[in-house]
Amino acid sequence: MIKVTLQSFENATQGQQSFGLSTTRYLEDMVNDPTFLGRLISVPYTRNIYFPNDKYQIEATNDDLVRVITGGLEWRAIPSGVPDNEIDLQVKLVPNEDGILGGADHPDPTIKTNPVYYNRWYEANDWLSLAGHWFHEWLHVAGFQHAYREAGVGPDFGDAVYVVGNLLVEVARERAEVQKSGVPSRLGQGYFDLYHSDESPHNGPFLDPNSMARAVAR
């Protein structure tokens, strides 16, 4: 059993807090979903850049993804590296005039979320878009980073952080459709709108293409 805990949530009103807490419970349910965990073992991706510590990066495997996610291994927990089986979320609502969603700036474990998007999902009860956003950013907190495309222009949407975030949201959407219990039809759509396009207002950490040469294959 993997726990998900909203450790801190800065700048949130009481109503925003309660939506954040219920979203955290949904996210906990989703990361423990046998279908999600089953597909995670073999989901294909193009690159998987992982910083196990502050000294070097590696190309991580599916086993690494499973180990880090099920172990709740935030980057800052390393080098002690002892899994506590708990995904810790530290969130802050941060306005952004340029319409940027937010992100996590490695190695700061804080996940920043633009209240414009937060309130949109809160009002639509689209907990899945928020859960997907927080999970995606937590993967960055855990030490996974995005890769550029070969040409060095724009993100590679086939990299592991994108693929695993999408997988989680897709499995939850499949489940919601099976249950059909008053599910908003656009549940989770906000996540895909923000993370699936070249104009994505997500500002997650992207590696400089030149630094990719330093990646150690294994």
Ligand SMILES: [Zn+2]
């Ligand atoms: Zn990202």
